[in-house]
Amino acid sequence: MRPPSTSARPATAGSAPDPQAVYDEWDAFTSWAQTADLPAAAPFAVEDLGPPVPRPRQVFAIGLNYSDHAAESGFRVPDAPTVIFTKWVSCLTGPVTEVVLPDGGHTDWEVELVAVIGRLARSVSEADAWNHVAGLTAGQDLSERAGQLAGPSPQFSLAKSLPGFGPTGPWLVSPDDLDDRDDLELACSINGEQMQKGRTRNLVFSVPPWSRRSPASSRCCLVTCSSRARPRG
Amino acid sequence: MRPPSTSARPATAGSAPDPQAVYDEWDAFTSWAQTADLPAAAPFAVEDLGPPVPRPRQVFAIGLNYSDHAAESGFRVPDAPTVIFTKWVSCLTGPVTEVVLPDGGHTDWEVELVAVIGRLARSVSEADAWNHVAGLTAGQDLSERAGQLAGPSPQFSLAKSLPGFGPTGPWLVSPDDLDDRDDLELACSINGEQMQKGRTRNLVFSVPPWSRRSPASSRCCLVTCSSRARPRG
Numbered sequence A, B: 001m002r003p004p005s006t007s008a009r010p011a012t013a014g015s016a017p018d019p020q021a022v023y024d025e026w027d028a029f030t031s032w033a034q035t036a037d038l039p040a041a042a043p044f045a046v047e048d049l050g051p052p053v054p055r056p057r058q059v060f061a062i063g064l065n066y067s068d069h070a071a072e073s074g075f076r077v078p079d080a081p082t083v084i085f086t087k088w089v090s091c092l093t094g095p096v097t098e099v100v101l102p103d104g105g106h107t108d109w110e111v112e113l114v115a116v117i118g119r120l121a122r123s124v125s126e127a128d129a130w131n132h133v134a135g136l137t138a139g140q141d142l143s144e145r146a147g148q149l150a151g152p153s154p155q156f157s158l159a160k161s162l163p164g165f166g167p168t169g170p171w172l173v174s175p176d177d178l179d180d181r182d183d184l185e186l187a188c189s190i191n192g193e194q195m196q197k198g199r200t201r202n203l204v205f206s207v208p209p210w211s212r213r214s215p216a217s218s219r220c221c222l223v224t225c226s227s228r229a230r231p232r233g
Helices: A019-035 A067-073 A126-132 A208-213 B019-035 B067-073 B126-132 B208-213
Strands: A058-062 A111-117 A133-140 A166-173 A185-190 A193-199 A221-226 B058-062 B111-117 B133-140 B166-173 B185-190 B193-199 B221-226
Touching (some): A111 A185, B111 B185, B126 B133
Parallel strands (some): A058 A221, B058 B221
Antiparallel strands (some): A111 A133, A111 A221, A185 A193, B111 B133, B111 B221, B185 B193
């Protein structure tokens, strides 16, 4: 009798390539892409896209990271990124998705800059940190605030990881393709009304500083940095 | 010009099978195992074993979960598992490992019961929850306490996920092979001195209750339940 097959398989159905697989060979992929004779582009609908990084090894997110909001609200801006939380990989979706809001009305939103680490990045200097970033994309940090703050020592991750609570995408932009990778606009609208707008130059901790906190094997992790320049209320 | 290969590959080197792959076909595996004509056992050294689940989709851990300790210390035992934190997958190792302790001497330890979810387990009833458990193993929840409690809203995950901070194993035991899966001894010794000893019947939240909190895609996640019956000091 033979054991069932245990060979690894791409996660996507049919013959579609698995976007996750490319991050394990990122350097080879980018050098190929520079000279590749690419076929004509095929049309696609954005709502058919999944997350650009479907199964990152880690997601870590830096909280209390918006200097404008800190100034307005009287919070002291921390000296180092102390509030580092995670969202669970199971909550990641593409950019167009349906989310079932939990009962009670406590669900909140925050636009995020999402950096995808393409190279192992342990103990990287700030000057070298951008060289480890495969690309940037946008994300939403949905949170069920009642659960996030419940209990004797509130841990954020579960209430930020309900099904669909991590939309990302639609695609990855290489830092090389940006005029100024340290000054990007981030905005969030709800039903046509703009709720947030800010620029990443106002982040307290931008992309490079996370590298100092990066744990062992952070290749293909997501780092999200919120820029909440115009908070509600 | 051809793109670089992006096919999925087992994570382990050479021809060794990838233990992770079996969890995607857990039912097929267990029914095969019941009648398989297994070859003669081969000797191995425990220190050569990696983690029984090298790349779980999630790790979630239930804190404040030891009724004896709560009674001793005067803490109120919570009504529901409110302190749910995570350890990052990158910190998982096999049972025999070397860990570089961070400077400052704040590293602490706690023995854990680790349950591996073998079937999708969203909104499972408590009565059915054990049927979703592929197996149990032991784990250590190493924590760097200063980092764990730092900042304005301490988030545990990073300080519990430094390199090597999640030893697990040596192997998975099927709940069917246990006389009483709800009453297991857990103990922890340091340099021959027993620091913890307890039984899982004293867990406030044992294996079944996690199922109510289980997020969307929790197949192949780890759930750890601490039993700290004899705390230090």
